[in-house]
Amino acid sequence: MTDVPYPDTATLAGVTDEARARTFTAWMTAHAASVRRAAASYAHTAAEQDDLVQQIALALWGALPSFRGECSARTFVFRVAHNQGAHFATRERLRRPHPDADERVGAIVDHAPDPEAALDAHRRRERMFAALRELPLPHRQVLTLALEGLGHDEIAAVLGVTVNNVNVRLSRARDALRTSLGGER
Amino acid sequence: MSREDEWAGWARDFQGGPAEGDAATPAAMLAQVRRETWKQRRAYLWEALACVFLIAFYVVMMGRLRATWFVVMASANFVFAALWMGYLTHTLRGTWSAAGADARTFVALARSRRAAEHRWFRFSRAITAAMLLFVVAWAPFVLRARWERYAAEPWRAVVGFGAVLLIGVAAMVHQTRRLERAGRELAALDAAAGE
Numbered sequence: 437m438t439d440v441p442y443p444d445t446a447t448l449a450g451v452t453d454e455a456r457a458r459t460f461t462a463w464m465t466a467h468a469a470s471v472r473r474a475a476a477s478y479a480h481t482a483a484e485q486d487d488l489v490q491q492i493a494l495a496l497w498g499a500l501p502s503f504r505g506e507c508s509a510r511t512f513v514f515r516v517a518h519n520q521g522a523h524f525a526t527r528e529r530l531r532r533p534h535p536d537a538d539e540r541v542g543a544i545v546d547h548a549p550d551p552e553a554a555l556d557a558h559r560r561r562e563r564m565f566a567a568l569r570e571l572p573l574p575h576r577q578v579l580t581l582a583l584e585g586l587g588h589d590e591i592a593a594v595l596g597v598t599v600n601n602v603n604v605r606l607s608r609a610r611d612a613l614r615t616s617l618g619g620e621r
Numbered sequence: 622m623s624r625e626d627e628w629a630g631w632a633r634d635f636q637g638g639p640a641e642g643d644a645a646t647p648a649a650m651l652a653q654v655r656r657e658t659w660k661q662r663r664a665y666l667w668e669a670l671a672c673v674f675l676i677a678f679y680v681v682m683m684g685r686l687r688a689t690w691f692v693v694m695a696s697a698n699f700v701f702a703a704l705w706m707g708y709l710t711h712t713l714r715g716t717w718s719a720a721g722a723d724a725r726t727f728v729a730l731a732r733s734r735r736a737a738e739h740r741w742f743r744f745s746r747a748i749t750a751a752m753l754l755f756v757v758a759w760a761p762f763v764l765r766a767r768w769e770r771y772a773a774e775p776w777r778a779v780v781g782f783g784a785v786l787l788i789g790v791a792a793m794v795h796q797t798r799r800l801e802r803a804g805r806e807l808a809a810l811d812a813a814a815g816e
Binding site: 453456457460461464465468473476486489490491493494497498523557558560561562564565568580583584585610613614 | 627628631632634635636637638646647649650653723724725727728731732809810812
């Protein structure tokens, strides 16, 4: 056992439990918002998103010893998150084909001092995530990763596909999202 | 609007939601685990109240009906309530609170809660099956005791026994599905957590 403090490129195979915990905490903290957004692109309600985030975290914990430094920590975290998201989406499609409309909208946060603008932004975000969740899984994954700011080669590494495939999927996904959002903007 | 502007707008909306950004930090997840403790306490309290209600019902009824068969049935229910709460308490041991505030605590607690849920569902299905078997075994005696009434009005037998059978089978199907789901979730969790 070796004690490696949350590395980004070194292998994590055989590290101590303490080093694993430190790495886990550092990576989850660094990518918390992205993981939350990934969960929101798969799960409808806030409670389901919480559960999925928990599932992603546990999966990341389990996957850490398999990290060999062959990709960045971000790529690794996103790969785990989207694998878990895909499992969740598959299970949910079988369990509940069409969620209630009321469940889709989370609690509206009052961002004073401009609540109207905040409400408008909140609605746009809700509509964006609702539209993303309606997309086919391959389109949804490539689009959310691109919207996170990942490059095409990094998206390809996360999803285990070729860059060419990412280009094709992304082009179709953008068209689908535009249609879904009613061609606005 | 250009494609670039469109993309920038989408990215802005995406990056801005859905939460305030820190909901996936280990600290936030531990807070979620603590919230789940309250849900678990509420569920435990409901089970306890149901048992208290059951016991109170039989105590009151024993004051009115002093028949031996009723005393035996009441006693069996007291034992059942004690067994129910005892096993629930036993199953939930070690799942009430997070001993620490680090990642390992979170992982261990999340896993132990799922495992406890799975054990509890298995137990409650076994109890349901036992109750169903008891009712099926008891049915001929009820039928014989009330034969004249049922012979005069067969619909009473059909509706009465049919309803009990239907409820029993529906409960078993529900419990089996719940158990299978919990089993799948636990297996997925163990696979994900590398256990």
